Amino acid sequence: MRRVVFYLFFDHDGQVDDYVLHALENLRSHSEHIFVVSNSELDAHNRARLETVADTVWVRENVGFDVWGYKEAMTEFTQERLVEYDEIILMNYTFFGPVKSFDPLFESMDAQHDLDFWGVTNHGEVVPHPFNADLERMPMHIQSHWIAIRKSLFASDDFVTYWATMPMITSYNESIDYHESRFTKHFSDLGYTFDVAYPESDYPSIHPVFDNATMILRAGCPIVKRRTFFHDPLYLDRNAILGREIDEILIANGYPTELVYSNLARTTQARVLATNLSLVEILPEEDLGYDESNPLRIAAVVHLYYEDMTDEILDRLQMLPGSFDLYITTTDFSKKSIIEATLARRSVVGEVRVVESNRGRAESAFFIGCRDVIQSDAYDLIVKLHSKRSPQDDFAKAELFKRHLLENLLGSPGYTANVLRLFQQHPTLGMVFPPIIHMAYPTLGHAWFTNREAAAVEAKRLGITVPFDESTPVAPYGTMLIARPQALRRIADGGYTYDDFPDDSNWGDSNLPHVLERLMGYAAQQDGFHIRQTLNIKFASIYYAFLEYKLQSVAALMPAYPEEQVAFLREVHRQRAAGVFPHALTVHDIAEVPTLAILKYRVMRRSPRLGIVLRPGYQLARGALRRLRRAVVSRRH
Template sequence: MILKKTAKRIGVFAYFDADGVVDDYVPVLVASVAEHCDYLLCMVNGKLNQEDDAKLRAVADEVCYRPNEGLDITAYKEGYFRLRDAELLNEADELLFFNQTVFGPVYPLQTMFAEMAGRNLDFWGLTRHKGLNADLTGTIWDKVEYGYIPPHIQSYFFAVRGSLLHDAKFDEYWNTLPVLHNYVEAVSLHEMRFTKYFEDLGFQGAPYLDCTEWESYMDYPLMGMPIEMLTQKHTPFVKRKSFFSARTEYLSVPQGAAGGDLLQYLADQTNYDIGLILQNLTRTVPASVYTMALTPCAQPANRLAEGSTAAILWLDSPAMVSAAIKAAQSLPAGSAVFCIATDAKLAQKLQEALPDASIQVTSQPALAYAAEQILPQLEGYEYLLYLPLTMPEISDELLNRTLAETTAAALGDVPADIAMLSRLAGVGMLCPLPDTLGDHFLTQVPLAELPQLASLLRQTPLKKLPLGKTLLRMPQSAFFCRTELLEGFADLPWAEIEKANGTDFILPLFAQSKEALCGFALPWQTAVRELWNAKEQLSRLAAVAGTPEHHKLDLIEFRMQGIVDFYNERRYSMTLDQAYTMPLGFKDKLFIILRILLKPQTFAKLYRLLHHGQDIPPDHRDENLP
C-alpha cells in the first residue's frame, strides 16, 4: 500500500518513567512526530505529576494513563484498542507506534515519512534486526515460537498501513497476545514474532534504514555504529541506551567506544542539544554506569587557552614542591594560587618557591578545608583547579607516589585543562584517570561496602540521584572545573563525609547533580601503562579462574558465574547451624524460616511465584564444583 499525500496517520506514544518525570527530550521527540500525525495518543504506564502531565498534553492530542504492567508493548496494545473503540482508526491510512527509548530527531522527519510513503508496504519500522539462526533451547529466548530469532523490525518505532491495520488478522494478533511480565517476554512474544508472523500471512514489511551491508559483522548498527548510522544512513533517532549500556554488551563495537564517540559527534557535528541527553542521563542512570559506558577522556596538550583560574594545591611532602611550582607557573594571567600545607616547615618552603601564593597550614582534611575556607574567596574566577600532591610516609610505597605524579601530570597544565574542558562534550568536571594500581583494584566500589556514606548521602541534596549498585572512586579527589559548577559544593557536610571515608566518591555525584559528566584527563604515558597493567591483571586472573575449556574472557566469566550460582543454590540446603553462622541477608534468612514453617508444597508454590516460575534448586551437597 502506497500512501497518498492526503493520507491520515495516527500515532501511539508509549511512555514510562520510574520517577513519573517527563524530561525535556520527551516533548521534543513527541512534538516532532506529532507534526506528521493527524492525531497522537500518549499512553503513560504509571503516573505523572500535574506539571509533567501538562508537558505531554502540550504536544499530544490525548494522554491516557494505565497501570505500569506489560511494558511498552501492552501500552501499544491498549492504545490501539482505545483508538479503535473510539472509531478514530476508521479512516486511518497508517498507525504509528513509538516509545521514549530514543533521542531525536537529529534530522528532520519529513525525509523519512516522505520516502516511506512512496514504498508499497503493509508495515515498516526504523530498523530491522538481522536475527540469529541458532537453537534457543535453554536460553532466555526459548519462548520465541520459531526456535530461532528471525529477522525482525524493532518495536521502538514502527508503523502499520491500512492494508494491515483494517485486516481482521491484525485485531486478532493483539487480542491473542499473551500477558507480558518482563522485557524478555516482550521481545520474545512480540518484537521477534511480529514481522515473521505477518510476512507468513502474506503482508510485506521493510525498514527505513537498510543496513544489510553491515550485517556480516554487526548485529545492531544503531547501537554499534551510531555515527555511521548518522553520517551514512541519516538516522533521525539514536538509542537512549547507547549512553549507558555496558561496553561489552555489543561485542562488535570496536573498543566499546560507540557511546562516548556518539555524544561528542552530536555536540560537534549536529544541532541536537546534548543538554537534553545529559538531563535525562544524569537523573536516571548512576554515574558509575554511564561513566564506564562513555569514558569521556582527553589527552593533556599544550593549548593557548585562557581563563582566570584559582588553583588550590595541597602538599604534605617537599618531594612534590616542584610539581606545585610547575602547576602554578602554567596559570593564565589574572589567576591565583592557594597552597595548603600540613606543617609550618613545608609552608615556608612553599612561600619561598611561590611568593605570590596564599599559604595556609592546617591538619584538617584538605578538600573539606578548601571547600569551607577557600571556595568563598573565589568569586570572579572562571575556573578552579584542586590539585592534591600528597605522598605516603613510607617512600617504598611506589604505587601511591605514582598516583601523585599521575595526578600532577594529568591536571598540572591549566591551559591544557581549559582546552580539554572546552572540547569534551557534556563534561563539567575533569579528574585524573583513576589509577588501577592503588589500594583499590577497581574504580567502582559496591555501595553495600559504603553503608555510612550511603546513609549520609540520603541526608544531602545528592539523595535525589540514582546511586546504583556501585560508586565511582576518584583517588586523591583532584579536579578541574568552571567555578559556576561548584554552587552548593561548600554546603555539603564535609566533616561527616570525611568520617564516612566518602571524599573519593563525591566528585562524580556532585557533577551528576549539575546535569554534567565527570570526565578524565590522562597523559598518553599513563594510558599506555594502564593498558599493559590491565592486560597483566587479566592474565593473572585468567591463570587462576580459567581452564583449558574456559580460557576466553567470556567463558571464564560464564564459569565463575556458574560457581557463584552453585553456592547460591546451596544456601537453601544448609543446616540450621550453618545458617546461623553464615553472613546471610534478610531475604535468605526469611526464606530459611519460611521453609521450616510452611508445608513443602506451599513453600514450593511461593518460591515459583517469587522466581518467575522456577523450581527450588536441587540439593547439591554431594556434587563437585564445576
C-alpha cells in the first residue's frame, strides 16, 4: 500500500528529541513519503535531524494548532500528488512508540480492504459535552494522534469540503470541537466506514489509551500517550493510573525508555514527572549488582568549612565502591593544614584548595572553586558533599537534616553501590539526591520560600525553560548530591564570580546560593537529564509514617479526595483574599466553605454544560452565604 504520513511536530524550544526520530524511523518501512509539518521554528541542527528520517520537513507559523497544520500540509503537498497514494495518515508528536513494532498494527488494518478510514484508539461518547455547553454530547471518535484515511475518502469531494470549510482553530477546545471529536461522526454519517485497532468498547473506560494504559499496552497497542506522564498527578491518583508500571511495560517490550525520560525531563514540571513515574528510589543495604567490571570514574568534591568534620565526611566517602579522586575546598590555610593532617593520618590522597572567598559558602566553592573539575571529561560522576552543621537550627533538627543527606546518599557500601548503579542503568539520569526533608522543616508546599522570582530571572539568564514546579521544586535541598558533570555544567559555565554571591551579613532566601540550590535540577533537566531521589529503607519507613499522619490530620478537615481538597483550599484562599474572612480563619470557618465550593468543583468537572447553566444560581447562593458570614462576624464583634 502506497502511504503518506503527515507528522505534526511541535516543541516549545524547537528541539527535536530522539523519541520523534525513533517513531519516524520505525514508520519508514510502512511509508513511501514522510512529511513532517513543524509548528515550531527549527534551527539548522534540528531541521537536519528531522531530514534524516523524513522526505519533507516543512515549517509553518504556529497558528491553528495541529488541525491547521494538517490542513496546510496537505495543501502544500497538493491534492494532485495525494491521489497518487492509497492511504494518508495524520499523526502527531503526542505519543511514544512503537512499543515493540508497528508491523502488527499495519498488517491487521491493511487486511481490512473495505475501510475508508481507521485509527489506533478512540474515545467513547461523553454526555454532556465536556468542552462545549452548546452541544449535548461529545460523540465517540477516533483520536487525532493517528487517523489513517484511504483514497476512497481523501480523494472525495466530501474530504476536500471538510478541510476547505475548516474554521481557524484558536484554542485546544476548538481543536476538539471542530476536528477531533467531529471527524469520525461527520464522515460516518456520510456513509464512510471505519474501524479502530484498540476500540474503547473492549476496555472498562471510555478513554483506555489513558485510563487503562497498562491494559491496552498488554493487548499490543504500539503507542503510549506522552500526557500519561505529565498529566495532573491528582487525576492519576484518583484513577489508580500507575506511571511506573507503564514504564516497566515499555522496558519489558524493548522500548528505549531513556527517550521518554530525556523528552519529559525538559518539558515537564519536575514534581509532576517525579510523581507520575515514581522516581523516588527506595534502596536496600545489599548491593543489587553494581557493575564493578565497568566502574564509574568518580570525583568527590567536598567543602569543609568546619574542619573538625573531616573524619565524618571521609567515613561517608569510604562507602563509595572502588577508588575516587578527592577535591576538598576550605576557607583559610589554617583549616587546610588541619584537613591535610587528617588526610595524612588516614592515608587518604586528596587535593585541598583554599577558596578565594567564602562569599557563597559551599555553592561558590563548588561552582567556582572546582569549576575545572566539573568541566573536566575525566569523570563520570561527581559526589558533592559539605560539612553541614546548620547552627541556626536546634541541634536535633540540624542533626536530622545532616543525616537525611548523608545516609540517603552514602548510607552503607551496599546502599551506595545501588545509588551508583542507577547511573549505570540509566544513561539519561543526570542527578540523584535525597527527597525534600519534611520532618522538622516547613518545606512541603512552601519550598520556594521567597526564591521563585529571583530563580526565574536567573533561569532566563542560564537559558533554562523547563517549567517550574508550582510550590515545591524538586531540588537538592542542603546541596548534597551525586551527578554527571554534564548535568552541572550549565551552572558551572554561567560565568559566576565570588562577587555575585552574598557575604554572611546578607545570607538568606532570594540570594544566589538559595536560588542555585533550587535551579540545579532544572538546569540538568534543560539538557535532557532526568532526576531521581533516593531513600534508604529506614528513612522511607520513618518518613512515610509521619507524612501519612500529617496528611491525615489535614485531610480530616476537608473533603475526601485530593482533587476536591485542592479545590476546597483554593476556594478558602480566594475567599480570604476577597475579605470574606476578615479575622483569623478558624476550623468553624473552614467547615463552612466546602458545601458550595465542592459542589461547584464536582459539577464543573463532571458536567461543564450543566455548570454553566447553574452558574447564576451558584453566584446568588455564594453571595447569600457571604452576607450571612458578615452578619455573624459583626455580631461577634
